[in-house]
Amino acid sequence: MANILNEILRHGVRSEPFSWPQADLETWQQALWQRFGRALVIRHVDAGSCNGCELEIHALNAPQYNLTGLGLHFSASPRHADLLLVTGPVSRHMEEALRRTYAALPEPRWVVAVGDCGRDGGVFGKSYACLGGVSQVIPVDVVVAGCPPTPLQLLAGIWRAVTSAKGSTLPRPE
Amino acid sequence: MTSMPPLQTLPGVVPAWQETVSREDLRSLCLTQKEQGARLVSLWGSDEGEENFDLHLALAVQGGLRWLRVSLPAHDPTYPALDDVFANANRLQRATHDLLGLLAQGAAESRPWLRHSAWPADRFPLRKGEDGQVYPPLVREPYPFVTVSGQGVHEIPVGPVHAGIIEPGHFRFSVVGERVLRLDTQLGYTHKGIEKRAESLAPAALIHLAGRVSGDSTVAGAWATAQALESILGRQIPERAEWLRALWLERERLVNHLGDLGYLCNDVGLSAGFSLFWALKETALRTHEKLVGHRYLHDQIQLGGVARALTVSDCQSLREEGVTLEREVHRLQELLQEHAGVQDRYVSTGRVTPELAARLGLVGLAGRASAQAWDLRVSCPTPPYAQAEVRMATRTQGDVAARVAVRFDEVFESLRLIRHFIEYLPSGPSLWNDTPPLRAGVGVGWVEGWRGEVFVALELGAQGQVRRWHPEDVSMSNWPVLEHAVQGNIVPDFPLINKSFNLSYSGQDG
């Protein structure tokens, strides 16, 4: 136990000061507060990705990105989520699972299609086994291209989605 | 055995021999090979036109690969099942049936494997007559899961969408209380039809796709396909390129192990361990971005070499980072070893005994944790590895603790290899300056990725077009072993056991 504490103390705070062209930490927190009055809850669905995009979603959880500090939270269930992060070209074997997951999100809901695959099928294209992009199956608010997109590109996409006009109709939290 | 044409040696860096075998001789040959210690690396099929199909098997034998080719008449594309000889043939046979319609007669199982709903049972996407684009509407066919009956037995269905950020697959647990009696897995959710797609691609695009079969093994996947292509083209790559490929392969191993070790902390509630490992991984990824412009080294492997020649100062920064990583990972290893709570969760959990591992054909890092001493970098080393004399990591306990221990050993060995590669890096070009003309031929690739071996078989037609490309990720063979590893364990330990293997869904689904 003492060793763990020592190790944590030795490393200190690993989160980096948030420097990103679109918004600083406070702007993020304020925007989310105004829209939701709490953290933004994200649910991820892999709709046939190569697992490359997942690597970068995992990387968002590295301490450097201070995800919780930004007010972002990954949920185990779509029923608690505001935003769906979808990777992959949508394999036909995942089509129904994706539809059902989307249907389980309460409204208003946002969908961010991740990666070149999520955009239009990417290297896998459209075939007997792939539908060729997330928007073939469910409505998409924002596309984050890249193979895979970096954590900062993912954050930018999430930001674009939640600050879009769609969110402004939400009742203001007290 | 009847007389056979002699073995044809394939050119290239991987020692491999191709031979034609008759359908009648196949089983006896496999039985003899098995007795002599051979194991099945892959099994696949190809459409050879009006008259026949070919069934292909790749066997790992002493000193290389034996590629068996069996011609099956188009009117009767059947062959004797081999799953009683090689356990991992079970799903390979089913996949080969789903995609091409070759039927293993007398197989223990006939459930579909890769086919769910995207195409009907009487259509076979890999046949040349199928254009691979247009398909009938979805078919509905529930998967016949294995059920266990008895007092107090109930089922827990999980997936395809899981609670965490993971690839999709369905797990059906039969449990009594919290204890798992049996796990039946259904994969194939991420089937993307990559083998069909490959047949429309030029060589450079094929390597690009090969790096996306399993995104966490992009170097291994692309390298194996590049090996196959280069062997068909009949030209070696520059020595420096071989070394740089190996350097990237070890960096890939390193970052994946760091990430998984982090999750193996997370899954036992040690979140500090997770953060510390992930801080290290993130730093290493940023180094990749700085050096080659990609955090995961995608597209570094190119036909004829690597994309970027490293400078002296690039090498220096890799060396310096290696020193820090070595020190930090040692501290973390100590931390885990001294933590009674962590060890309590790791030791004896998800055990695969060496006997079971041998019987089921477990390989790769999970195999080495169960005393299956096989690592291509040692058993069949290509140039830089032969020179570097890789020390293989093995354990005998076969539990989560053993798989964690193998990962730590391999992190340190990769760091040593990276040092070695940087120190003795040959000078010269790191990419062909022209590409030899394409030509017909067959070739193989075989690379020890971080998870285990990645195998590729490739056949080019007369104009150099891809006639057949079959990549095999070790996950295809290792997934069934997970079903055994969880038996008798409690359900809450499943994520931990699963993570300790961390097999690829996309890599097995194709």
Ligand code: SF4
């Ligand atoms: S966009 Fe690239 S990294 Fe993401 S799933 Fe597709 S191929 Fe993989």
